[in-house]
Amino acid sequence: MLLLTLCGVWQIQASLPEVTLQDIDGNSVNIAGLGKTGHPVILSFFATWCKPCMQELEAIDEVYPEWQDEYGVTVYVVSTDRAQDAHKVAPLVRGNGWDFRVLLDPNGTLQRALNVKNVPHLFVINSKGEIVYQHNAYLPGDEEKIPGYLQ
């Protein structure tokens, strides 16, 4: 009975870490708080020099309006560019016409907390704040797996 109680009290589940990043407008964004909005969230790690990242973001951009209407999802793209390269992020995202929320992680704080080693790396967080899917690398068609985890 004690063991059953213990299993119910301590829940091993993947959730977002308590890390705060800045977006490209200088606003602070608490990452753990993104999982408490009651809506699904996609976190996509990228770098300005990463071609597969650009392919993935372009593919998601094509279907983003449809996902927003159907699932209420918000896509946050997290730049892993360091030092002076971080200033290239806003021009790249806006210049490509993408509507994603852009976060800057030049210190690698969120990357280390989520063990992101290579980009692109994408996480899907459901409306309960649980990480329900992640993939590393991008092959064409990977974006089609995502809606199944947004419901």
Place this chain on the structure above:
Amino acid sequence: MKNEKLRIKIFIVTLLVSLSVAAKDTVVVRGAIQHDGLLDWTPVMYHSNSYFDLGVDWQAEKGTFRELRADTRLELTQWPMPGYEKDFGGHGIGRLSIAAAFTWGEITVGDVYGQFGSGLILNLYEDRAMGIDGALRGGKVELNPYKGIRFTALGGKQRRYWSCYRDKAWGWNYSRDAALGADLELAIEQWSERMREKEMGLTIGGSWVSKYEAFDTILTQIGGQNYMYNLPRWVGAGDVRAQLRVKGFELLVEYARKANDPCTENGFDYRPGHAYLASAGYSRKGLSVLLQAKYTDNMAFRSERQRTGIAGRLNHLPAFTQQHTYALAALYPYATNYSDKELAVQGEIRYTAPRKSKMGGKYGTTLTLTGSHVRLMSEETRNGEAYTDIHLAMHKRLSKDWWLNAMVMYQAYNELFVEGHGGMMRSGIAVVDARVQVNPNISMRGELQYLYSPHHEGQWCFALYELNLYQHWSLSGQWMYNIGYAPDATNEHYYTAGLTFTYGAHRANIGYTKTREGFNCSGGVCRFVPQMKGVCASYSFTF
């Protein structure tokens, strides 16, 4: 007997009540496995870099407390992959830290990373592909006491491969060297409703870093006589910056100064170091313009004065040029000269013609024009051109199933300034990269690249083919050949063929490779690879 049973019941009820109070707590176990290997048969040897990361997070809302994170990393790099420095090889615990996060900030004990401003005086980071881990073993405090105020203080002994474990103090011995620093950043618009209404942002910041190193007896000869350098034990550096954002416009100015820091890298130069950085840009949906300039003079800043090479840098000055990932465009990359006087400018214009417009076509077209120019201005280099590139790229979706990228580029690379030998090399590069979605489960990608130059190794060509099946499998092959017709032509062939399998957060790759050092983009990722030849295998998994 009756009393004994009662005591047991009271104990169980108390335990259950205590545990149920903690019912809102969450424990998260995170980790990652990464392995890269190469079977070389001249001589027969298996080289590998393996990393095992493990972290445990306890998340709970108790007053201002939010989370406790413990992280560790086991590294097995005793016989590392080719291309790493001699001291890189080793094995052991590469990272150990415990962090407590509160609503007002975070406290970390153990290995800490961080960046102040644009990294001109402090940028501690990990880059496994390059073999860099600049963590300080000590502690860090980050405070957000009020909206718009961010304060960071950190200190410790910098990791330089496995050297900090030699004295068996597990890297906590500060008697030989240590570094500490603090950074304060104020987001003024957080205190002004008027500024926020006008979509304005103003951030001002200042940092200070000081490093300590015990005295070394280092001699120099002048006129046949031996003299001992009077080396400073403490060396300080400061940085100030301001960043203004008004709707789509952004302006950053930053200045950093480093005190006298004679070291091997700058030839024991006692002059202070300076860095100036300016960045101006405008961006809105579909259009962005960016212009940046940087001047640095003697800004090498290391935790160990006699160290050279990759490890031991406290700051980070990446090459102030476009980072290219097409193989021939990245064949001659520029690397920042930390000890010289370097002036660099770079700019970018990006325009996305909207869908169904005359220029955009049915699906839209993105055009990008970038340029960068670097000059070295010391007495030896005399304002000489070190690097230039001008690059025009187009990205277009031609139809429902076809995508096209095309790029032309001019590059000037001063081999003497960057590598210490050779001369100026000028080249023209052209790239065509096309992708087709054959059906929902099959796609193919092909690349053709050509580099023309009458200098150094001369002309090159490159071809790549990639077949992607059922969103899990990727088969790729690439070939690069030095056509030559130049003084240093090698006429070498380089080739890689591989099979990649991805499933969620798992990625496995096996293949055969003979590569030059450079960027490799295949199987869904871009990675820096060292020069190597043999059967290669890699696996990564994140949980």
